[in-house]
Amino acid sequence: MNFSIIIPTYKRPDDLKKCLESILVQTVVPLEVIVVDNADYFKTGQLINNSFDIFVENGINLKYIKNGNSNSANIARNIGASNSIGDILLFIDDDIILDKDFIKEIMSVYKTYPNAIGVQGFILNKKVSRFVDFIHKIFCLTHNKKNNNKLLPSIQDVYAYPLTKIVNCQWIMSGCTGYKKQFFQKFKFDENMYKYCSGDDVDLSYRIYKEYPQSLYQTPFAKVIHTTSSIGRVPKKELIYTMQVYHTYLFYKLIDQKLTNKLLFGWSRVGYVLTKLGIFCLKPSKSNFLLVKNLIASYFYCITHLNSLKKGDISFFTESIMKNKF
Incomplete structure (x- = not known):
């Protein structure tokens, strides 16, 4: 089992640098890292050029693909998937910092549950308010529930927080998640969505869930920090x-x-x-x-x-x- 990491990015070289550094210290290294640039940004290209040698030294192939100015994370992810050679495609946002055992723990879920198609990690620094959760639950809005990850008919989601064990999901995020590449013959990210692709993760994962129930998982052991960069955000x-x-x-x-x-x-x-x-x-x-x-x-x-x-x-x-x- 080998991994291709795919990172769509948009004018965030500083955040991307931290993300790449967290990949280099993984206890299980990926086969390749594919950075798809949605801005054709000079500083991003410069960062990749400066990082190439150290990735090679660590046995990782670093690829840099320019996606012009279309600015669609979904299109970038599909481009990365079509240019990948790994068995598992790890889609990582550029403002994510991986725990050193992230890939190891994602791999562990695939080995334990051979039926798994998608496996999501766990964001450690997620902010939670019980009062907000209570109000959101009344109105069928996004809220948190212990060890429960599902999609509501209102197209809002229930997020598994706190998460104390590996759980089945109806949907999984796209920013710290792995998918078996073989299923990208059939399922792809929706390329009708541009810029801030709100709901992109729900769209892909829920389509998979409807056809392959019990195939999506989230693990609390594959930990990440989401720095939620303010750069490159839409008005x-x-x-x-x-x-x-x-x-x-x-x-x-x-x-x-x-x-x-x-x-x-x-x-x-x-x-x-x-x-x-x-x-x-x-x-x-x-x-x-x-x-x-x-x-x-x-x-x-x-x-x-x-x-x-x-x-x-x-x-x-x-x-x-x-x-x-x-």
Whole structure:
């Protein structure tokens, strides 16, 4: 069993450097590391050139692929997958720092559970609030639950936290996760999604789950730190619209369109705006006001384009964000 690490990156050479350094100290080294540059950024290329020799010395092939300026993590991941030679594809975000035993522990799950297709690591520095979890649970929004990782009909997810054992999942993240390469003949990341691909991890993993139940796992022993870099992020207004458009798109793509599920999705959208309105009431500020305003506007934007979203056509939105209209 050998591993190909695939890292999509966008103008984050400092974060990428820390990520690469954490790969070099792995107790089980990968066969190769493939960095796919979504920005064709000079400093990223310079970092790879300066790192090449030390990776070779450690028996790791370091590849650098330029993806022009399309800026889609999903496209970058698919490019990395098609250029890989490993049995297991480890998709790592560029602002992730791996524990030295990360690959070893991912490998352990594959050996223990031969049916495993996807295996996710565990983020150590995830911030959790019991009060926020309680409110989010009421509105079918993303929340945490001990040893439970599933997707809600509202296209929001339950995250396994705390995690005390290896568990089966309905969905897994794309930032610290391995997939068996053989399944990339059939499943790929959705290339309709650009820039901040909100929901990309749910999309791929849940499609796999629906066809191969009990094939996705999360382990608490493959630990990572997510530094959540502020570099390369989209503007707040664009982020709000992206989340609502992509979540609506994925709701129609992934979820059974029965009445109860539609009601739960609508309830979650009401709940989301109410939680943000509550924050504005507690902490009045221009930024919190604009958040609520843009969120409501994004709902009307989705309603205006609902027929396209139902058909799986989000080209109207892609054109807008690639031209920075938000």
